[in-house]
Amino acid sequence: MEKALIIMTRVPVAGETKTRLMSDLTGEECVTFHEACLRDLIQIQGKIKIPTYIYYSGFLTEKFVSIFHEKVKFIPQEGSDLGERMAQAFRQTLISHKHVVMLGSDVPNLSVPHLEKAFKPLESKDLVLGPALDGGYYLIGMNTFHPELFKGITWGGAEVFEKTLERVQGKGLSYSLLERMRDLDTFEDLAEYMKDAENSPTYTWQVIKEILASGRS
Secondary structure (H helix, E strand, C coil): CCEEEEEEEECCCCCCCCHHHCCCCCHHHHHHHHHHHHHHHHHHHHHHCCCEEEEEECCCCHHHHHCCCCCCEEEECCCCCHHHHHHHHHHHHCCCCCEEEEECCCCCCCCHHHHHHHHHHHHCCCEEEEEECCCCEEEEEECCCCHHHHCCCCCCCCCHHHHHHHHHHHCCCCEEECCCECCCCCHHHHHHHHCCHHHCCCHHHHHHHHHHHCCCC
16 A cells, blocks of 8 residues: 555553653553553544554553554664654655655544545655644654654754754755644643543543542642
8 A cells, every 4th residue: 555654652651651741640640641642543543544553662562562453563663862763664664655654642632634634745745744832743744765854853842843844945845734733741731632622532531531630730
């Protein structure tokens, strides 16, 4: 098939996942939250029915594998930083697929139409980007491997999207931008997520609701 989806994620382990939330959540709550985000993405992935590659960091566990559909493929991440790991995933996946879109694991309110919309521009443009409200991006897709987009960037900073777009424009690549979305990195992000009733059917909504009910606000 021409299309492929990459999901970049850490194997959820208490104390090692969603660390930016650990000042407000326990390690186990961070694991439960991360797993809920993954389950919501998996529901979307299952509906679009395209090859999906889970590029993971950490040690693969039966619990982690059981979250996903049987047809996904698990591949360990390689590289010393996020940029190198993303580059390796694109390099490998573009060998056998023409249009490849990559997601992180913290955008549980992504919809089927939104993901389908991400693939559409790749029929005529070189690149698609989904900017995040925190200055990063939650989605990137391409048809040809461009390693320079992943080098020399301070990952997790507020200028990730801006610096990436500068490089895209500097290379003269054609591109399309998706709507801005909030990825869920901080407790404030969780609170904002809960304000939108359209998110209520998600696993993530239910988990955050239970966490808030435990007395955090």
